[in-house]
Every structure is written in C-alpha cells, then in structure tokens.
Amino acid sequence: MIKISPSILSADFARLGEELAALEAAGADYVHVDVMDGRFVPNITIGPFIVEAAKRATSLPLDVHLMIEEPERYIGEFADAGASIITVHAEATRHLHKVVQDIRQRGARAGVSINPATPVSLIKDILGDVDLVLIMSVNPGFSGQSFIPSSLEKIKETRALLDARASSAELEVDGGIKAANIKEAADAGADVFVSGSGIFSTGEYKKTISEMRARAGE
Ligand code: DX5
Ligand code: ZN
Secondary structure, eight states: OOEEEEEGGOOOOOHHHHHHHHHHHHHHHHHEEEESSSSSOOOOOOHHHHHHHHHHHOOEEEEEEESSSGGGTTHHHHHHOOSSEEEEEEEGGGGHHHHHHHHHTTTSSSEEEEEESOGGGGGGGGGOOSSSSESSSSOTTTOOOOOTTHHHHHHHHHHHHHHHOOOOOEEEEEEOOOOOTTTHHHHHHEEEEEESHHTTTTOOOOHHHHHHHHTTTT
C-alpha cells in the first residue's frame, strides 16, 4: 500500500490549519514538513515551533525532513514538537548511526536521506537501523523543481538492498513528483511519495491525491 505525503512547503501558511484539515479530508497519509537552515540548503523555512502548531492542527503523522547541518543538535526539539518521522541527511552529520539511535530513543521513527549526487552505497550500512529511506529526486532547497531522471536508478538500487535484507523500512521519494510521473517512481520501488507543487498547485487536493494513488498502483 503506497502512501502520499504532501509537502506543506507549497501550502498557504497564512491558513496553515485550514490547509492541514484539507489534506486530511483529501486522504493524505502523512504531512511532509521541510525544515531548512540556510546552510545545508540555501533556503530557511520551518522550525520546531511550527511543527508543534501543525501537530495541534492535524492527526496525520508529521513526516519531518531535516535539511540542516548537524541535525543531532535539534532531534530532541523536533521529537518533543510531535514529529512522527524524523529524517536526517547522511551528508549533514558525521555520526549518522548515533543520530538515528537518538531519534528512535525519543520515540519517533528514524529516516535517512541522500541528495541526488550521493551514492546509495553511503547509506548501505545504516539500512538495518532505519524505518524510512528518502531518496531526493531534486537538489533540496525549493519546491517546484523538475524530477531528476537518474533518481529512478537509485530508487531501484535501494529497493533491492532493502528487499535483500527483508527490511520493512519505507522507501520515500521527494522532489518533482506529480500525478504524471508517480508511476515511474512506484515501478522503481518507492512506496511513499512526497509532493508539494504537484498537489497544492492543482487546488483540488482530494482529486489529485486520489489520482496519484490510482496511477501509482496501476
Ligand atoms: C525540497 C523539499 C521537497 C519539496 C517538494 O527541498 O525537500 O519536499 O517541498 O516540492 P515539489 O513536490 O514541488 O518538488
Ligand atoms: Zn522534503
């Protein structure tokens, strides 16, 4: 069963509560929260304060994607704010195993992510310790970019590694996913799909999410 995780980076933040309610009514599985620090990526976005507010406004699990340097500094704050999944970038920390352990000890599910130019081999040794793997299919920092086609090979490679160890970790793809290309990513082996502009720009969240789900399962 696939999952759709709309990225609120493309939401109207003046109406965040309404947007979250609309996503819930539209059948979203997770809410993807893009946290950016202006160092790991050029953009600055959301902190624990907004995650805590979002937590009060929705019962959907918050899928928090940390695009920040040394994420170990903030795991406690995001866990306390109500994150269900906390994903860190392998490129952003020297002590990935320790961070992943910390996330789980604080009661959240642990994810690891890699950028488009980072090989899957970098995360091979951590796969047994994570609940989710996030393959970036754009360079992180902004919504509305085009899907990088070579990401499909990385999804396939990760799927094969997870299957080989009979892992139940979710395989998420993030960046440039729309109803028009979701099937390719699903066929490559992804089972959680982040989409920002691909959902919010349509204005019809329920119709778009249903269409994505149908196309991914075709
Ligand atoms: C990019 C973020 C994505 C982004 C997705 O840095 O991690 O989650 O918001 O937006 P779209 O779906 O528009 O590419
Ligand atoms: Zn993201």
